Amino acid sequence: MIEIPKTYDPSEAEQNHYARWEERGYFAPEINKNPTAPVFTIVIPPPNVTGSLHMGHALQHTMMDVLTRHKRMSGFRALWLPGMDHAGISTQLMVTRQLKKEGLSRHDLGREKFVERVWAWKQEYGGQILKQIRREGASVDWSRERFTMDESLSRAVREAFVRLYEDGMIYRGNRIVNWCPNDQTVLSDLEVLREPQKGKLYYLRYPFKNREGFVTVATTRPETMLGDTAVAVNPGDERYSSLVGEILVLPLMNREIPIVADDYVESEFGTGAVKITPAHDPNDYEMGVRHNLEQIAVIDQFARMTEVTGPDFAGLDRYKARDLVVEKFDELGLLDQVIDYEFSISKCERCKTVIEPLTSTQWFCRMDQLRDLALAKLRDDGTPHFVPPVPYEKVYSDWLENLRDWTISRQLWWGHQIPAWYTAEGEIVVARSIEDAKEKAGTDELTQDPDVLDTWFSSALWPFSTLGWPEETEDLKTFYPTSVLVTARDIIFLWVSRMMMTGLRFRGQEPFADVYVTGTVLDKHGQRMSKTKGNGIDPLEVFEKYGVDATRLTLASVGSTDTRWSERQVESYRNFANKIWNAARFCLMNSDGAESVADPFAGQLPLHDRWIVSRLNKTAQEVNDQLGEYDFHGVVQTLYHFFWDDFCDWYIELSKATMTSETDSPERSTARARLISVLEQSLRLLHPFMPYLTEELWQKLPVDHAKLLHPAYAEAEPTIMLASFPQCDKALVDERAESDMQAVIELVSRVRNIRSEINIKPGERIQLLIAANADLQTVFTASADQIARLTRAANVSIDGRAEMPKASARAVLAGGAEVAVPLEGLIDFAQERERLRREKEKLEKEGAKLEGQLGNQDFVERAPAEKVEGLRARLAEIAQQTAALDQMLEALS
RNA sequence: AGGCGCGUAGCUCAGUUGGUAGAGCGUUGCCUCGACACGGCAAAGGUCAGCGGUUCGAGCCCGCUCGCGCCUACCA
Numbered sequence: 001m002i003e004i005p006k007t008y009d010p011s012e013a014e015q016n017h018y019a020r021w022e023e024r025g026y027f028a029p030e031i032n033k034n035p036t037a038p039v040f041t042i043v044i045p046p047p048n049v050t051g052s053l054h055m056g057h058a059l060q061h062t063m064m065d066v067l068t069r070h071k072r073m074s075g076f077r078a079l080w081l082p083g084m085d086h087a088g089i090s091t092q093l094m095v096t097r098q099l100k101k102e103g104l105s106r107h108d109l110g111r112e113k114f115v116e117r118v119w120a121w122k123q124e125y126g127g128q129i130l131k132q133i134r135r136e137g138a139s140v141d142w143s144r145e146r147f148t149m150d151e152s153l154s155r156a157v158r159e160a161f162v163r164l165y166e167d168g169m170i171y172r173g174n175r176i177v178n179w180c181p182n183d184q185t186v187l188s189d190l191e192v193l194r195e196p197q198k199g200k201l202y203y204l205r206y207p208f209k210n211r212e213g214f215v216t217v218a219t220t221r222p223e224t225m226l227g228d229t230a231v232a233v234n235p236g237d238e239r240y241s242s243l244v245g246e247i248l249v250l251p252l253m254n255r256e257i258p259i260v261a262d263d264y265v266e267s268e269f270g271t272g273a274v275k276i277t278p279a280h281d282p283n284d285y286e287m288g289v290r291h292n293l294e295q296i297a298v299i300d301q302f303a304r305m306t307e308v309t310g311p312d313f314a315g316l317d318r319y320k321a322r323d324l325v326v327e328k329f330d331e332l333g334l335l336d337q338v339i340d341y342e343f344s345i346s347k348c349e350r351c352k353t354v355i356e357p358l359t360s361t362q363w364f365c366r367m368d369q370l371r372d373l374a375l376a377k378l379r380d381d382g383t384p385h386f387v388p389p390v391p392y393e394k395v396y397s398d399w400l401e402n403l404r405d406w407t408i409s410r411q412l413w414w415g416h417q418i419p420a421w422y423t424a425e426g427e428i429v430v431a432r433s434i435e436d437a438k439e440k441a442g443t444d445e446l447t448q449d450p451d452v453l454d455t456w457f458s459s460a461l462w463p464f465s466t467l468g469w470p471e472e473t474e475d476l477k478t479f480y481p482t483s484v485l486v487t488a489r490d491i492i493f494l495w496v497s498r499m500m501m502t503g504l505r506f507r508g509q510e511p512f513a514d515v516y517v518t519g520t521v522l523d524k525h526g527q528r529m530s531k532t533k534g535n536g537i538d539p540l541e542v543f544e545k546y547g548v549d550a551t552r553l554t555l556a557s558v559g560s561t562d563t564r565w566s567e568r569q570v571e572s573y574r575n576f577a578n579k580i581w582n583a584a585r586f587c588l589m590n591s592d593g594a595e596s597v598a599d600p601f602a603g604q605l606p607l608h609d610r611w612i613v614s615r616l617n618k619t620a621q622e623v624n625d626q627l628g629e630y631d632f633h634g635v636v637q638t639l640y641h642f643f644w645d646d647f648c649d650w651y652i653e654l655s656k657a658t659m660t661s662e663t664d665s666p667e668r669s670t671a672r673a674r675l676i677s678v679l680e681q682s683l684r685l686l687h688p689f690m691p692y693l694t695e696e697l698w699q700k701l702p703v704d705h706a707k708l709l710h711p712a713y714a715e716a717e718p719t720i721m722l723a724s725f726p727q728c729d730k731a732l733v734d735e736r737a738e739s740d741m742q743a744v745i746e747l748v749s750r751v752r753n754i755r756s757e758i759n760i761k762p763g764e765r766i767q768l769l770i771a772a773n774a775d776l777q778t779v780f781t782a783s784a785d786q787i788a789r790l791t792r793a794a795n796v797s798i799d800g801r802a803e804m805p806k807a808s809a810r811a812v813l814a815g816g817a818e819v820a821v822p823l824e825g826l827i828d829f830a831q832e833r834e835r836l837r838r839e840k841e842k843l844e845k846e847g848a849k850l851e852g853q854l855g856n857q858d859f860v861e862r863a864p865a866e867k868v869e870g871l872r873a874r875l876a877e878i879a880q881q882t883a884a885l886d887q888m889l890e891a892l893s
Numbered sequence: 894a895g896g897c898g899c900g901u902a903g904c905u906c907a908g909u910u911g912g913u914a915g916a917g918c919g920u921u922g923c924c925u926c927g928a929c930a931c932g933g934c935a936a937a938g939g940u941c942a943g944c945g946g947u948u949c950g951a952g953c954c955c956g957c958u959c960g961c962g963c964c965u966a967c968c969a
Contacts, residue, residue, distance in 0.1 A: 006929070194966085201969085219969060232969095269968045276969095283967040343969085391897055395964075398896080402965085489964090524905095526962075557906085557917095562898095562962085566905050568918050575931040586928030633907070637916065652928080660927075749935090755923095756935040762924050792926075849913065858949035859912095867912060874913090 002588035002700060008581035010547025013696035018134055026721050028141045029077040029479075034712040040071035040078045041482040043463050044140060045495070046148065048087035049122055050094050053132035055521045055529060055555075055565070056488055058539035062555045062689075063518060063632060064486045065138045069688035070627050071483075072139070073725035075712045079479050080139060081466055083146035084127060088415040088455040089183055089350050095121050095414070111413050111450075118414050132540060137548055137691045139721070144475075146466040148458040149416070156465035157458050158419045158432050160506060165420075165430045169369060170408070172420075172428065174361045176278075176285040177407055178346065181303035182353035185411040186362050188454060189404070190494050192355055197345040203271065203336035204329055206231060209247040209256055215240075216336050218270030220343055221280075222329070223321040226253055226309045227298035230276040232287060235261035237272050251334050252325065253310075260291045279359050295359055303356050318356070363409035363418060363451065370501035371403045377504055384485070384500060384515045387630045388560050392492065392517050399493050408454045415452030422447050460498035463511035470506075480507060484514040484630075492517070516630045519561040526564055537565055549690035550574040556689055559633035576640060577693050580686070583648050584697045587675050590659050595702045597673035607744070607783055608654040610737035612678055615646045621728035623685055636689065643682055650745065651678065654786050676701055680708070681726050688725075695720050740779045744787065747780065747819060750811040751791040754821050757835055758809055758828070765794035769808070771801050772817035780817075810836070810888045812881040833892050840885045847878040 025031050029039075042064050047057060064080060072078035095118050096106055106114045133140065146153060164170040178187045202222045205214040215231055228250055233240035244261045264287055265274050278288025279295040288295060298309050305313040305321045313321050329335040346355040377383050378397055386392040409418060421429045421437040424445050431437035438444050458465070467476040481503070487496060496515060503511030521537075523529055529536040542551045550573040557569075594600075601613060619642040626635040658671040680701055687694040698705075698720040705718035713722035751768065760766060768791060770780055777798050780787065784796045804810060808820040809832050850871050853859055860868055 007931075008929095217969080221969085264967070264969095266968050274969050281967090281969080283969075286967075344966095391964090395897080399965080520963095522962095528963095559907095561906080564905065566918080569905065571931075572917055575929095578931045579929065582929035582932085584928085589928070634909095637907075641916085648928090649933085656927095752934060753936085759923080762926065762934080846913070853913085853950080856949055860949085862949055863912070871913085 001590075001592055002702070004581075004585050004588060004700065006582070006585070008547075008578045008693065010549065010577070010692065013692040014135075014137075014543075014548055017692060017695045018137060021139070021719065021721060022134075022142060024717060024719075025143075026716070026719060027080070027139045028143055029079045031716060031722065032072075032075070032077040032712045033715060034075065034077075037075055037077045037712055039478060039483075040068065040076040041081070041479040042068060042079070042484060042486065043081045043466055043482055044083060045485075045487050045491070046083045046085040046146075046459065046462060047129045048090055049084045049126040049147070050087055050090045052128050053136075053539055055537055055539055056518075057129070057132075058136060058551070059518055059521055059555045059558060060486050060488065061133060061136050061138050062552045063516065063630075065136070065552075065691075066556060066632070066688040067484065067486070067627065067630075068139055069691065069721065070725060072721065073684065073687065073710060073723060075710050075724070077478075079141055079144070081144050081146065081479075082130070082133065082138075082140035082142065083462075083466060084130070084148070085455060085459060086147065086149040086415065088410060088412050088452060089185070091118060091122075091126075092412050092414040093183070093350065106413065114413050135540065135543060135548065137552070139691075144466070148455070148462070148465075152468065153458060153461070153465045154416055155432075156461050156469050157416045157453065159470045160461055160502065161419055161453070161457075162430055162432050163506070164365060169366045170363060170430075171366065172361065172363050174359060175364070176280075176282050176357055176359050177362055178355045179301060179358050179360065180348040180351065180353055181301065181356050182351045183348060183412075184301060186360060186407055186409065187348060187355070188407045188456075190456075191349045193347045193349050193352075194344045195347055196342060198340070198342050199345075201270070201339050201341035202326060202329075203338070204251075204275070205334040205336055206248040206250060206257075206275075207334075209249050211246070214334070215243065215248060215259065215273050216271045217273045217275040219275055220341065221277075221322065222325040223305070223318050224277040224280045224298065225250070225275055225325060226305070226313060226321075227277045227279050227296040228253075228257055228275045229255075229278060229288065229293040229296060230257050230291060231259050232262045232265050232274045232276050232291075233259060233272060234265040234267045235263065237265075237267040239267075239272060251332060252328055260287075260293075262287050262290065280357055282357055285357075285359070297358060299356055299358060301356075301358070362407050363420075363449075363453075365406040365408050367403045367406055367501075370505055371400050373504040374497060374500045375400050377500070377510055381510075383510045384496075384512055387514060387516045392489065392515070395489075396492055396497060400497060406454075408457050409449075409451040410454055411450075412452050415455060416458060418449040418451050418453060420449040422449070456494055456498060459495055460502045461506075463499055463503060464507055480511070481509050482512045484516055485512040486516045486518065488520065489517050514630075517560060519558050519563055521555070521558060522562055522564045524564050524566065529565075542567075542570060546570045546574040547577060547692075549693045550577050552691075553577075553636055553689055556632045557636040559631070561633075576644065577690065579644060579648060580683075580690075580693060581697070583643075583652065584679060584683075584700070586652065587672075587679050588700060588702075590672055591676060591702050592672070593664060593669035594672035594676050597669050600670060600673035600677045607737060607740055607779065608651060608786070609674060610734050611741035612646065612651045612674075613732050614734040614737050615642060616678060616681055616726070617728045617730075617732045619646075620681075620685060620726040621733075624725075624727065627688075639686055639689065643686070647678060647682060650741075651675075653790060654783075657785060657789055676703060684708075684720060684723050684726055687720050687723075691721070698723070743776055743779055743813070743815060743817070744783050746813055747817070748787060748790045750813060751793075751819060751821065754809045754811060755791070758823075758831065760821075760823075762792070765792060767822050768793040768796040769804055769820040769822065770796065770798045770817065771804075771819075772798065772813075773800075773815065776815050776817050804888075804891070806891050811839070812884045814877065816877075816880055818884055829892050833889060836885055836889050836892070840882060840889075843878050843882050843885070847875060847882065850875045850878070 068078050068080040178192050180187055199220055201218050201220055203216050203218050205216050207214040217231055231248055243259050246259050247256050250257050276284045276287055278285050278293050279297045280299055298306055299318055300306050303318045305316045307314050348355060423441050423443055429437045429441045431440055437446055463482050464480050467479055469476055499511045523535040527535060550570055553573040554570045622638045623635050655671050655675055658667055659675060661668050680703055683694040683698050708723045710722060710724040716722050780798050788796050804820040805822040807824055808822040810820040812818050854871055
């Protein structure tokens with residue numbers, strides 16, 4: 001007899017196993033000794049080195065771990081590769097802030113010292129999240145951990161850059177870009193947020209040069225007027241058609257600027273005339289290119305007015321300049337009106353500073369060819385296969401179709417410095433190394449471009465750079481392409497699409513076959529969790545309170561739909577964990593003798609054993625199928641119901657009499673062995689979701705652990721992690737057993753219902769009279785002892801057509817069976833009649849509906865015969881049951 | 894402004910190719926019956942947002958309306 005505590009304490013199991021799993025190499029694919037085993041690979045979406053675990057990580061990691069553990073147990077050489085992203089801007093900001101406390105700026109240190117400082121910071125504070133990933137139970141292969149700034153990954157970055165440059169896909173150019181005046185760097189379109197903003201719309205008058213009057217333009221940014229080089233109107237706008245080509249005199253600057261016609265202008269908005277500032281607005285920039293307009297930069301990289309704006313403005317902050325421009329227009333009588341106006345404004349995703357569009361020389365990546373590769377792959381092969389396909393497949397392809405060039409340079413020090421050098425003459429040399437560059441340039445006098453690459457440039461290479469690319473390593477050959485990418489939807493553009501493009505470009509093969517897009521955990525009010533709102537739930541606190549396994553189950557069941565966080569949900573899975581613990585406790589308490597049974601399910605089996613074996617195999621089938629479809633929600637439900645309802649509520653209860661008998665016997669040992677076997681297989685089914693609890697219990701079971709390992713891991717120290725994941729043996733699915741058992745369950749439930757409804761004390765023994773056809777008589781007779789036990793009946797008599805005593809509570813069952821509980825002197829006839837009447841009413845309602853349906857000629861003709869037949873059979877049964885109820889009612893009158 | 898998703902039991906969510914609405918929690922009643930009160934047994938609770946259409950039949954398909962959310966966008 002093995003005794004364990006009454007309540008499951010997760011903290012103990014959580015401390016016991018992870019270190020051992022890791023040390024023994026269970027997470028590494030090398031543990032698999034079958035050289036021909038299929039391969040399963042996931043690369044983790046690398047969290048930022050500055051980051052700490054949030055609910056989104058926990059959600060994704062749970063799903064990735066479930067998939068990895070399932071494949072590993074199924075005999076795959078499973079690799080889940082972990083790592084981190086250097087997160088250029090965030091990390092630089094973090095260290096800059098630290099320096100600031102010491103009264104230093106990064107410029108005081110200089111680039112080299114600063115970068116050293118960042119590495120030191122990473123050493124000390126970075127990667128908190130890696131510890132937290134361990135806490136989650138994630139079975140990642142730490143021996144293959146990668147960081148995007150590792151030398152091997154940096155090499156991949158340079159290789160990719162050089163190749164794209166040589167193919168003409170990367171170029172340097174002067175264009176209008178998103179500039180963050182706070183971070184002092186350019187940003188890509190994807191790193192810019194659009195936020196609604198309450199502001200003003202200013203109507204400004206620009207006088208004509210050669211005639212009286214003026215044109216009024218509307219703008220939200222009056223300060224940019226200093227850089228205006230034209231006013232545009234729609235070519236179809238009759239109000240202005242005669243004025244196109246006229247010259248205006250720009251107030252304050254006294255610059256002569258033309259009126260041009262352009263389709264971009266919407267006549268309905270404002271006055272229908274738009275001021276054009278090519279140097280500070282993306283649309284104006286485009287228009288400037290079309291009309292060959294001068295670009296005059298009036299705002300600098302610190303968002304201050306430039307020298308060209310003259311003594312009144314130069315050096316002023318952009319917002320101060322705005323006020324001053326408006327004031328001056330007002331003084332000159334050129335301010336037409338100011339109205340309240342709500343519009344959206346661009347902000348830096350990181351620091352929320354308002355973006356200043358300005359022209360600047362940057363590196364860009366042309367996306368047309370890369371985009372076509374990705375689109376063709378989707379069109380021809382349906383790759384990647386998005387789960388769920390709606391709406392993500394369309395979101396992905398729509399975005400690709402409208403893709404514009406990617407700004408890849410950043411004015412930071414932390415990141416991959418661009419492998420481009422300049423000669424004294426300003427010639428560009430792009431090379432894999434400084435040595436190559438010198439050779440190409442034919443001179444040693446080279447200066448490297450100071451910029452670094454967008455962090456997402458290295459992330460885009462992650463699925464193959466982590467496996468050794470550009471070297472043709474064994475890992476690359478073995479584990480690429482990866483199997484599935486699990487991610488949140490907000491990085492489909494930033495990351496997923498870019499990996500797809502680079503994978504196809506550099507490997508000629510997609511980086512992953514499937515993309516599983518998870519739902520989002522919202523707060524209880526349906527709001528997104530965010531740092532700024534402070535409404536986030538810390539997964540580590542939830543682990544602490546309810547256990548890792550319960551939290552994982554909660555997260556897995558979120559699946560792909562957004563779900564509000566509910567602590568009660570976690571609580572219910574905590575209770576489930578406790579249920580499993582106690583079921584195991586019970587089996588262990590009654591395990592003596594079990595280990596002597598070689599093959600617990602050999603020979604002829606009684607109904608409940610055939611039934612649980614069938615249920616177990618069907619469950620295995622379902623779990624495997626559902627995991628194959630990434631139906632995480634469904635698989636959690638399947639496991640929960642199998643374990644709690646089928647195994648605990650029925651199988652254990654049905655087995656109790658035999659397995660807990662006082663005296664030792666072969667029957668008792670066999671029953672015990674069967675219980676333990678079903679429990680053991682259930683633990684294996686549950687393991688991918690609840691790794692700690694299942695390992696803790698599995699190790700305690702009196703079974704031959706080594707024999708349960710998957711053949712690929714036969715030599716390993718036994719662990720449930722490497723045990724075979726249960727597969728469905730179709731020969732053991734027994735529909736007859738399931739339907740027979742269903743009849744027993746119904747019988748027991750109906751009797752319990754009678755007991756409850758007419759208030760028979762739980763301790764009171766009853767008589768049970770059962771009438772049934774020959775088949776069911778056999779079933780009930782074989783299970784009579786169990787039926788008696790579960791209904792707390794003193795005795796059970798079964799025959800073909802029992803004479804039911806008048807004073808009895810009765811019920812009709814499926815298959816024409818009837819049951820009666822005689823209650824001499826105790827039964828309240830009126831109450832019992834009422835109960836039966838309610839019963840009958842329910843049946844009649846259903847019957848009426850069916851009759852209506854079957855009476856409809858159209859239905860009978862057009863519906864599938866099978867369906868019609870089913871309804872007829874049900875109607876017949878209802879008629880039979882109703883008749884039986886009538887008899888019972890009559891007997892009571 | 895477009896595009897998309899959601900609106901099912903008090904709450905959180907499932908509902909596979911259209912064929913008599915499901916789970917967990919919560920609620921109610923009973924229960925220390927030798928695993929578990931983080932438990933057992935039983936029960937109540939839904940014109941599937943609204944309106945219209947297609948169909949023999951619609952939570953599921955189509956259209957419109959209302960409410961919520963998300964994404965994309967060059968109306969200054």
